[in-house]
Amino acid sequence: MKKLIILSLLVFASCKTKMKVAVAEADIACGQCQFDLEGEEGCSLAVKVLDKAYFVDGFNIDDFGDAHDETKGFCNVVRTGKIAGTIEDGRFKADIIELKK
Numbered sequence: 001m002k003k004l005i006i007l008s009l010l011v012f013a014s015c016k017t018k019m020k021v022a023v024a025e026a027d028i029a030c031g032q033c034q035f036d037l038e039g040e041e042g043c044s045l046a047v048k049v050l051d052k053a054y055f056v057d058g059f060n061i062d063d064f065g066d067a068h069d070e071t072k073g074f075c076n077v078v079r080t081g082k083i084a085g086t087i088e089d090g091r092f093k094a095d096i097i098e099l100k101k
Helices: 002-014
Strands: 018-030 045-049 052-057 079-088 091-099
Touching: 018 091, 045 079, 045 091
Parallel strands: 052 091
Antiparallel strands: 018 045, 018 079, 045 052, 079 091
16 A cells, blocks of 8 residues: 555656646757747747757747848857746746846
8 A cells, every 4th residue: 555655656646747847958849840849830939948848838939030031040050148037838928038148
């Protein structure tokens, strides 16, 4: 019985769907064009955290300029920057996104 309770607690802890991301450097780009994400219509901002891409809530792809600019648009290049927020229900809820120059 004791083993069953411990196993249940471990399974419950592993089912957590929320993870806090402190200020970290990450890849930032269009989820569809650069990270091959599906599930949203049109081009949408995404970040890559620990080699997994997530759509972003809280910032729009055009908040950082024209997404289709040939040299720095998120649909054409993957940029890096500092991010902070929460991964929740398969999405990145952004508090901070600061691009590197």
